[in-house]
Amino acid sequence: MSIQVAVNGYGTIGKRVADAVTLQPDMELVGVAKTSPNHEAELAVENDYPLYAAIEDRIDDFEAAGIDLAGTVDELVEAADIVVDACPSGIGADNKSLYEAHDTPALYQGGESADLVDVSFNARSNFEAAADADHVRVVSCNTTGLSRLLAPLQEEYGVEKARVTLVRRGGDPGQTGRGPINDILPNPVSLPSHHGPDVNTIFPDLDIDTLGLKVPATLMHTHSVNVTLESTPDAEAVADLLDEQDRTFLIPESYGIDGAGKLKEFAMDRGRPRADIWENCIWAESVSMEGSDLYLFQAIHQESDVVPENIDAIRAVLGTADADESRETTNETLGVGL
Amino acid sequence: MSIQVAVNGYGTIGKRVADAVTLQPDMELVGVAKTSPNHEAELAVENDYPLYAAIEDRIDDFEAAGIDLAGTVDELVEAADIVVDACPSGIGADNKSLYEAHDTPALYQGGESADLVDVSFNARSNFEAAADADHVRVVSCNTTGLSRLLAPLQEEYGVEKARVTLVRRGGDPGQTGRGPINDILPNPVSLPSHHGPDVNTIFPDLDIDTLGLKVPATLMHTHSVNVTLESTPDAEAVADLLDEQDRTFLIPESYGIDGAGKLKEFAMDRGRPRADIWENCIWAESVSMEGSDLYLFQAIHQESDVVPENIDAIRAVLGTADADESRETTNETLGVGL
Structure with a gap:
């Protein structure tokens, strides 16, 4: 039954x-x-x-x-x-x-x-x-997005420390009473934001500091991610690992997708219900290694992931x-x- | 003469x-x-x-x-x-x-x-x-803002590594042809952004990685700053050090200034020409230490600093x-x- x-x-x-x-x-x-x-x-x-x-x-x-x-x-x-x-x-x-x-x-x-x-x-x-x-x-949507990213990195390379700035959409498209308009708000102003401790509910031992801001956008959150790894893979290997995950989308450079607007357009063109994007959208070009420091940008669809x-x-x-x-x-x- | x-x-x-x-x-x-x-x-x-x-x-x-x-x-x-x-x-x-x-x-x-x-x-x-x-x-405005911040940190504590996400205003208030509207754009998508190398024109030996995004705001840039120091001062000492600098403004928590809009209002109320804010505006509450990692938010007035x-x-x-x-x-x- x-x-x-x-x-x-x-x-x-x-x-x-x-x-x-x-x-x-x-x-x-x-x-x-x-x-x-x-x-x-x-x-x-x-x-x-x-x-x-x-x-x-x-x-x-x-x-x-x-x-x-x-x-x-x-x-x-x-x-x-x-x-x-x-x-x-x-x-x-x-x-x-x-x-x-x-x-x-x-x-x-x-x-x-x-x-x-x-x-x-x-x-x-x-x-x-x-x-x-x-x-x-x-x-939450943000913690889900971070967990999906950190799990394979932790398993494959070990994570020494993660530092993430979350550039958050101010509200969903239907939340007309929310802001900001034409501003960039540290939110919360006091650090770290709640996102790091929330990731620790999934990875209790992970060392992670997070900072949050709110901006005048409604479509998706965007994460500016730094993860200091315990080893030094090349960027291509990391990109491949992330691409293999079932709920990630490595945005190919050739797609010309520069932000959330084009990501939603991409989803609508493919007939997705409500233009939902369930996957972490990681810009392939952004996946970079500087020594043991991994950097990347990912967009997270707050309404559906x-x-x-x-x-x-x-x-x-x-x-x-x-x-x-x-x-x-x-x-x-x-x-x-x- | x-x-x-x-x-x-x-x-x-x-x-x-x-x-x-x-x-x-x-x-x-x-x-x-x-x-x-x-x-x-x-x-x-x-x-x-x-x-x-x-x-x-x-x-x-x-x-x-x-x-x-x-x-x-x-x-x-x-x-x-x-x-x-x-x-x-x-x-x-x-x-x-x-x-x-x-x-x-x-x-x-x-x-x-x-x-x-x-x-x-x-x-x-x-x-x-x-x-x-x-x-x-x-x-540039952003490199000036970072240099003013890094100089005293370097002198007083030593800088092991700096990692900065620059949440950039899309254009100045008068630049009506610029965007984005309702979006958050990794910009540049490939890392690191040019800001780190630009800081190196002032501090040739400093280890710094920077990431940039553009958002629908015109008033000021906002920096999400991480600096791994070579020592572990407490946050209050760092805040005091930054407050002592001549071109910084440690925004007191009691002022209730949550973003660039209120900062500009603050400047206009004080009769500043063109509402200019020549100083780095650092949220005092945001100045935090996690081990040897310093975190803070600062806003930079791109037109005047x-x-x-x-x-x-x-x-x-x-x-x-x-x-x-x-x-x-x-x-x-x-x-x-x-």
Whole structure:
């Protein structure tokens, strides 16, 4: 019998995870829960996804909007083998008791605290650690991107120290209330940023310092990466190693892709849903070695790179596949791999 | 007798240098040269700065615009003890033979190649090196900002290695044809960027790797700085050292300045000409030590931080003052120091 998956929260991440669940041969989408009858609620209806009210008090709002509900989030969680919590940061923590009440294991997103959960998760780095866990956090888009990069470097060359400047998009395209406009904000101003400690939830012993800035862009994050390796491979060998990974895209110089705009154009031209780019996009020309210092630039699509990770985390928790099997199935069904 | 200074090019840098020259007790502005009768040419007239035609063929354009010329650039250079070339990148190189023909020493801006000149200059780092040179390059805004930072660190603690990500404004506020819009561009994509080698024109033996990106902002550049020191001072000592420098501004946490917009507002509130910020603006809270790794953020005002450096370079070349005297005079007359 298929894994019965509930998705609580049907926004940027939730709607993508729900679609991905429906593509899996071993999963079935029980339904999605939503707080308000906005355009995304209408989308769930159009997709024939059973829609549940995330907040009981707001059932009337859905009725007023002419949207039929399948029930409340309580019923959804009860019916599921596992729930993917894709609510805004902090709401996941509020929902924990709900999942515990129904004895349903839960995945949370990277905006929640690492302390909330039994294990923080990245499919490439620590798939096995999530086995039988009740509460698992799929790390944030940036930490996912860094983990995918650091895992093979750690395995192949050893990492003496990583230093990363994250040039972050100010908000997603739909987050019209966010900034900055025409500015470059150190954010946080105090160092290190939270990203380094977050990477340590996946690689506890890794020496990493991170700095973050926010800029007036919405499409993708960009990382300026330095990794001091414990050996001195040539740049070509490092590029080959990164190219071999299943969720990386080494952007060929010949493509003429200079930034996130052209990356999204590339994704749209290939018919990707919502122009999603699940892979770390690493500029091949940027992969450079200076002594034992590796440098490179990578772009990270904040709205989608965690989607395959959520799918893998479902199997990791329930023990229905090993890491390689799961990632292969996820990649094939979604079309991950450039 | 005062030093007779000519300014060839009356744009972003030239107009600021010309104003700064008029404030010096030991200098006199012979005049400024300009290629076309635009709003800045009108400004020179309003300021009673003798205006010379940079290109003989265009003299008629000035007449047509009703602007009286004092002569051609040839006459300007002949009348001067020294010329500050503030023409767009690459034009300085074209002008070199003109200055040689008149045996007039020349300062060039950072957009010119280091190979063009006898010495690259930063007042804090190598004032004496410019003595009696015929051709001196005042390094770019970014290299000036890095040199001011690295000089005291090098002297006080020793620098093992510097790694800097330069998050660059896409263009100045008036450069309406430049981008990017809503994107983050690795630029250059291939590493290292030219900034590291440019810093090496001032500190030949310094180990430095730099990475550059361009973002949709116009106000200031922002540097994400890592310097591995040869010793391990505490962060407070480093902050104090940087605060003591004459052309740095340690932004106090209490000021609530989160980016370049508020820095410019701060400068305007204090009546600074053109809202110029000649100092490196270093966020005090960001100054951090992790082992021997120093981290900090600094913002650099690309339009103005080289202005006091050009003034000092004039005295350095002509040998009329030593480094401390010159910088003190420049700082006092301009109002440098926050």
